Amino acid sequence: MSQIPRYAQVIVDIAHADVDRVFTYAIPQGMALPIGTRVEVPFGRQVKEGYVLGHADTADLPDSKIRDIIRPLEEYPALLPQLVALARELSQSAHCPLAETLRLMIPAQMRGGRVRVKTEKAAQLLVSGEEMAQARAAQSRAPKRRLLIDLMADGQVHPVSELALLVRSPLEALRVLEEAGIARVFDREVLRAPYPDTPAREQDPVLTPAQQEALGEIVPALKRREGAFLLHGVTGSGKTEVYIRAVRECLCMGLGAIVLVPEIVLTPQMVSWFRARFQNEAAVLHSRLSAGERFDEWRRIRQGAARVVIGARSAVFAPVDDLGLIIVDEEHEGSYLSERVPQYDAREVAHSRARREGAVVLMASATPSILSFAKAQRGDYTLLEMPERVNGLPLPEVTVVDMREELRLGNKGMFSTVLLEELDHCMAQGQQAMLFINRRGYAPSVVCRRCGHTMGCTACDVSLTWHAWDSRLHCHYCGQTSPMPERCPQCASPYLRTCGVGTQRVEEEVARRYPNVEVVRVDNDTTTLKDSHRELINRFRSGKARIMVGTQMIAKGLDFPQVTLVGAVLADLSLNLPDFRSAERSFQLLTQVAGRAGRADKPGRVVIQTYQPEHYAVVAAAGQDYRSFFGVEFARRRRDLYPPFTMLVRLLCQAKDEQTARGISAGIYARVERLMEENPGWKRRVLFYREDEAPIRRIMGRARAQVFLKLLVHPDSEQVLKALQEIAKQDWPGEVALEIDPASLA
Ligand code: ADP
Ligand code: ZN
Ligand code: ZN
Numbered sequence: 001m002s003q004i005p006r007y008a009q010v011i012v013d014i015a016h017a018d019v020d021r022v023f024t025y026a027i028p029q030g031m032a033l034p035i036g037t038r039v040e041v042p043f044g045r046q047v048k049e050g051y052v053l054g055h056a057d058t059a060d061l062p063d064s065k066i067r068d069i070i071r072p073l074e075e076y077p078a079l080l081p082q083l084v085a086l087a088r089e090l091s092q093s094a095h096c097p098l099a100e101t102l103r104l105m106i107p108a109q110m111r112g113g114r115v116r117v118k119t120e121k122a123a124q125l126l127v128s129g130e131e132m133a134q135a136r137a138a139q140s141r142a143p144k145r146r147l148l149i150d151l152m153a154d155g156q157v158h159p160v161s162e163l164a165l166l167v168r169s170p171l172e173a174l175r176v177l178e179e180a181g182i183a184r185v186f187d188r189e190v191l192r193a194p195y196p197d198t199p200a201r202e203q204d205p206v207l208t209p210a211q212q213e214a215l216g217e218i219v220p221a222l223k224r225r226e227g228a229f230l231l232h233g234v235t236g237s238g239k240t241e242v243y244i245r246a247v248r249e250c251l252c253m254g255l256g257a258i259v260l261v262p263e264i265v266l267t268p269q270m271v272s273w274f275r276a277r278f279q280n281e282a283a284v285l286h287s288r289l290s291a292g293e294r295f296d297e298w299r300r301i302r303q304g305a306a307r308v309v310i311g312a313r314s315a316v317f318a319p320v321d322d323l324g325l326i327i328v329d330e331e332h333e334g335s336y337l338s339e340r341v342p343q344y345d346a347r348e349v350a351h352s353r354a355r356r357e358g359a360v361v362l363m364a365s366a367t368p369s370i371l372s373f374a375k376a377q378r379g380d381y382t383l384l385e386m387p388e389r390v391n392g393l394p395l396p397e398v399t400v401v402d403m404r405e406e407l408r409l410g411n412k413g414m415f416s417t418v419l420l421e422e423l424d425h426c427m428a429q430g431q432q433a434m435l436f437i438n439r440r441g442y443a444p445s446v447v448c449r450r451c452g453h454t455m456g457c458t459a460c461d462v463s464l465t466w467h468a469w470d471s472r473l474h475c476h477y478c479g480q481t482s483p484m485p486e487r488c489p490q491c492a493s494p495y496l497r498t499c500g501v502g503t504q505r506v507e508e509e510v511a512r513r514y515p516n517v518e519v520v521r522v523d524n525d526t527t528t529l530k531d532s533h534r535e536l537i538n539r540f541r542s543g544k545a546r547i548m549v550g551t552q553m554i555a556k557g558l559d560f561p562q563v564t565l566v567g568a569v570l571a572d573l574s575l576n577l578p579d580f581r582s583a584e585r586s587f588q589l590l591t592q593v594a595g596r597a598g599r600a601d602k603p604g605r606v607v608i609q610t611y612q613p614e615h616y617a618v619v620a621a622a623g624q625d626y627r628s629f630f631g632v633e634f635a636r637r638r639r640d641l642y643p644p645f646t647m648l649v650r651l652l653c654q655a656k657d658e659q660t661a662r663g664i665s666a667g668i669y670a671r672v673e674r675l676m677e678e679n680p681g682w683k684r685r686v687l688f689y690r691e692d693e694a695p696i697r698r699i700m701g702r703a704r705a706q707v708f709l710k711l712l713v714h715p716d717s718e719q720v721l722k723a724l725q726e727i728a729k730q731d732w733p734g735e736v737a738l739e740i741d742p743a744s745l746a
Contacts, residue, residue, distance in 0.1 A: 008033055008069060009054035012043050013099050013111065020097035023050075024059045025069045033069065036077030036084065038106075040070040049111060051079060051102055073113070078106050078302070080319050082357050089352060094342040095725050095738075101342050104317050107298045109291040117299075118292060119187040121160040123174050125152040127182055135182045144173045149182070157188065191300065192292040194284050195271060202276040204245075210386040211242050217384060218246050218362060222253065222324055225358035228351060230331070230376040233386030234395060234624065235366045235595020236559075240270070242386075243327050244277055246362060247308055251281070255324025255359075256307040258315055260346060262333035263553060264288055264527070268534045270329070271310050278308050285311035285318060313338060313346035316353065323359045326350045330556055331363035331372055332588055337743045347372075366556075366595055366626075367588040370637065371644050373630055389599075396566070396597040396604030398622040402613045403570075414501045414509060419567045419607040426565040427514055427546065431602065433565040434548045435506055436555060436593045438573045440523040441465035441474060442505045443498035446484065450493035455485065461697040467525070468504045478700040506569055507549045514547070522550035556592035561600030566593055571610040571618060578695060579745050580642045583617040587629050590621035641687060641710065647717060648741050649724065651707040652694065655734030658703040664732045665691045665705035671727045672707060675720075682720055685712050696746045702734075 009022040025041055027033055037052045047070065059066055079087075079102065087101040094101065109115035127135050132153065139145040147167055152158055163170045177183040207215070214231060221227030233239045247257045261270050267286055274282040283297045283306035300306040302319040309318040313336050316326065328336070328347055336346040347363065354361045363372060363381070376383040389395065401416040411417060426433045445463040446455040454463045457475035464473035464482070472481040487494050507521045520526075520536045527533040533553075539545045541560060548554060574586040590608060598604020610618055620629035638645055653664040669691035676682055676689075687710040694704035709724075711717045721740070728738045 004030075004032065005055035005057055007056040007059050007066070008039070008052045009056065010039065010041055010050040010069070011053055011098055011102060012041065012048050012050040013103070014043075014048065015097050015100040015103075017097055020091075020099065022053060024056070024061060024066055026059075026063070026066045028068050031069065031072070033072055034077045036079035036081060038073040038078050038110075040073060042067050042070065049073065051084075052077075053084060076302070078110070078319075080105075080321055082321075082353075083317060083319060085356060086317070086349070086353055090342060090344060090349065094344060096342045104314065104342070104344075105319070107291070107295045109295060115291045115295040118190050118192060118296070120190050121171070121185060122157050122188040123148075123152065123160055123163065123170075123183055123185045124157045125149065125155055125183050128155055135177075135180075142173070142176075144168075144170070145177055148173055148177065152183065159188075160185070191296045192290065194289050194293045194297065195268075195275065198279055199272060199276045201279065204277070205241065207241065207245070208238060208386075208390055210388065211238055211245075214242050214384045214386060215245050215249075217382060218242070218360065219249050221360045221382075222246070222249055222255070225324070225360070226355075227360045228354070228381045229360070229362045229384055230368055230372050230381040231362060231364035231384045231386070232368055232373070232376075232626065233364060233366060233384075234389060235592065236389040236393060236395075236599045237366075237386035238390040239329070239364045239386065240273055243329070243362070243364075244274065246325055246327070247274075247278070250324035251278075251307055253324060255322050256320035257309070257325040257327065258318055258320055258323065258350075259308070259310045259327045260313060260315055260329060260336070260350065261310060262312070262330045262335045263556075264312065264533060266329070266556070266558065267310065267312070268537065269558060274308060274310055281306055282308040282310060283318075285309060285315040287312060287314075316346045316349045323353070323357045325360050325362065326354050328361065328363040330365050332365045332367055332369040333556075334585075334743045339743060343739075367591045368626070370584055370630065370633055374634060374644055393598065393600075394603055395624050396594055396606045398594055398606040398608060398624070400613045400618060400622050401607060401609045403609050403611050414506065414569060415567075416607070416609055419569075419609065422565050422605055422607055423510075423513075423567070426605075427517055429564075430546075431564040432540070432543070432546050432548075432560060432562045433567065434550070434554060434560075434563055434593070434596050435510065435567045435569055436550060436552075437501060437503055437506055437569040438552050438589065439465075439500075439502045439570075440504070440525055440551055441476070441502035442468040442508075444500040444502055445498070446473065446496055447499050448488035448490060448493055449495040449497055451488060451491040453488055453490035455489075455496075458482075459701040460699045462699075465502065466498050468508065469525075477696070501570060503549050503551060510547050510549065517547055518545040519547045519549060520545040522548060522554050524551070524553075527553070552589060554593075554596070555589050556595075558596060559599055560596065562602075563596055564598060564602050564604050566597040566604065566606045568593055568606075568608045568610075571608050572612060575610075575612060575615060575617065580637075580640075580648075583615075583633060583636075586615075587617040587621050587633075590618065591624055591626070594621065594624065643741055645713065646687060647711040647713055648745075649709040649711060649721070650739045650742055650745070651724065651728055652737045652739060653705045653707075653732070653734055654699075654702040654737075655705075656703065658693070658697065658705075660733055661703040661705040662693065664734050664736060665707050667732070668707045668727055668736070672709070672724070675723055675727075681716070685714055685716055685720060686710070687712060694746070 008025050008027050010025050033052050041050045083105045090101040091098045136149045174185050178185050250257045261267050283301050338344050401418050406416045443466045460477040467474050474481050503523045511519050522536050540548050594606040597606050616632050653661050655661040689709040691707045694706045728736045
């Protein structure tokens with residue numbers, strides 16, 4: 001018989017560097033506390049939550065100094081040991097306390113008991129056959145009880161709420177039956193299901209040769225329990241079917257799988273595809289679920305009832321035991337990077353988790369990130385290619401329209417002649433179209449006609465966007481809104497005009513041109529409600545709406561077979577961002593939008609409108625030519641020393657005013673300079689460093705400044721980063737955050 005250990009090593013759930021270590025507690029007699037169990041412990045004069053991470057039979061403190069664990073919070077260990085190991089690793093790489101990364105491993109609302117198991121009253125007959133007949137006869141003068149016995153004669157568990165549909169207020173009668181030993185009434189757990197109706201099971205299609213070939217590489221890796229793949233498949237090549245078959249293999253081998261999806265709008269589609277094949281074995285985890293739904297889905301996974309998890313980036317921490325496969329769909333997406341503390345890249349976490357647990361990673365995209373494709377070329381990942389669409393459908397035909405030429409010809413509208421003709425044709429044919437513009441709102445700026453002043457946010461250093469639905473100016477950084485001023489705040493002129501185009505304006509324009517066609521708009525403004533994205537997408541999928549206008553949210557992954565026309569209204573928006581990734585992002589966006597057209601039997605047409613038709617990202621996207629884009633971009637990165645050849649590091653300083661912020665950045669700069677003098681060897685690693693205001697000087701009333709460094713990728717660079725981290729942690733009169741290759745350089 002195994003002895004119950006005397007002591008537990010507990011990480012207390014306080015994310016502070018000072019308490020970032022294990023504390024020893026005594027385990028009270030008879031309390032079973034497996035490793036990974038969450039517990040309540042006394043801490044100072046407070047009661048805190050904590051995690052049991054180890055056991056011991058001896059302690060290095062006298063017993064009088066050791067306090068007892070109060071109680072376990074759940075009767076099962078919430079943390080799997082492999083996830084504790086992952087949390088440890090992450091706390092080191094993200095430079096944050098272990099308590100902070102352990103929080104990633106459980107639903108947020110479990111902490112502090114903010115979500116509970118939901119129960120309902122249920123009843124069940126305890127007698128059958130002869131006994132039941134006797135019991136029934138005994139109730140001859142109580143028709144309600146007799147009816148209840150009849151209703152429960154099948155011996156199954158019946159929710160009281162269901163019985164109440166046929167018998168008025170049944171509870172009292174049930175209690176009488178219970179006292180007589182005929183039935184039992186009890187609380188039973190009910191699961192809150194985010195997608196309650198189970199879809200009918202669908203048949204597997206016959207695989208294409210390319211799909212078969214890809215699986216021919218993946219399946220042996222699943223058996224070996226190691227491998228990392230990059231699947232480069234053009235839009236519509238049927239990548240999802242490869243995921244489904246690989247997951248099926250996993251399940252057959254008794255292993256679980258995680259499917260990461262980048263955006264909330266893509267989740268329902270993936271979920272319905274997976275549930276059509278795997279039914280309730282598939283669970284869903286993402287931020288738009290209610291706390292109860294998320295908790296229940298998480299428990300289904302933890303208990304092993306659901307072995308396939310589909311979810312956003314944090315689903316990489318799902319408690320799947322015996323993990324066989326992690327799929328990263330649309331692996332090039334920026335949303336796999338978490339900007340919040342603790343910062344992590346779900347793709348990197350996927351690889352390290354997979355290595356530890358003997359799982360295979362399958363990353364896939366029509367437009368792989370430059371980083372991943374370079375790794376595949378180097379041999380870090382096995383490259384799998386699916387260069388053709390399913391059933392030999394052609395890739396859509398792309399026309400690039402030079403908007404400067406349109407202007408010269410006197411067309412001042414947002415749509416070129418070509419796009420209008422195509423739209424007219426598409427609508428006349430009863431088909432569907434998607435129009436894409438990467439900017440929400442009606443007009444991105446309001447400018448004074450007399451002095452040129454642009455209306456800006458009072459709290460942020462950005463221009464305000466005019467929204468038509470509430471006729472107000474919105475700040476897209478802090479969310480503040482204000483009425484449209486009557487006069488220019490600078491020169492008092494009453495002549496203000498809205499400039500530029502956003503999704504609302506495109507929506508208005510098409511609604512005006514096609515009054516009988518229903519238009520849906522999908523952007524951050526229309527999808528904030530829990531299920532709104534699903535509703536909008538269903539309206540379009542069902543064919544009720546025939547035009548969809550949207551931001552990058554609709555650019556990728558969505559499969560609408562009836563769409564024959566795609567228009568990129570203004571491709572330049574992403575090309576002109578002050579970021580070394582702007583070409584890569586533009587190429588990805590344009591290739592992905594183009595890929596929405598012509599996915600079924602009818603060929604697709606794509607119109608890209610731009611002021612820079614000769615830009616290599618536009619040209620390559622028009623030809624759907626990933627290889628040539630990769631070649632040009634990779635050479636440019638090498639020449640100009642950008643990632644993956646270098647690492648960009650920023651120390652972002654935020655303070656109450658500009659002077660303080662710049663004071664911090666100047667102080668940091670001086671410290672960096674000293675570091676360089678003290679470590680002459682680092683000069684070869686650090687290509688340059690400078691101090692400056694941030695591109696956006698103020699957000700939410702906080703002034704922003706930065707120290708920016710470019711490092712060569714080298715093992716020694718870890719030392720430089722450590723030193724920078726130390727500097728960031730010092731007591732500055734504001735916040736300092738160290739960012740490595742940040743997703744946004746704003
Ligand atoms: P991708 O993600 O590569 O853009 P999808 O996975 O969305 O492509 O697949 C495109 C379409 O092809 C979907 O409608 C899908 O149902 C269909 N499809 C995929 N594989 C097959 C197959 N083997 N046979 C028939 N249809 C398929
Ligand atoms: Zn003015
Ligand atoms: Zn603002």
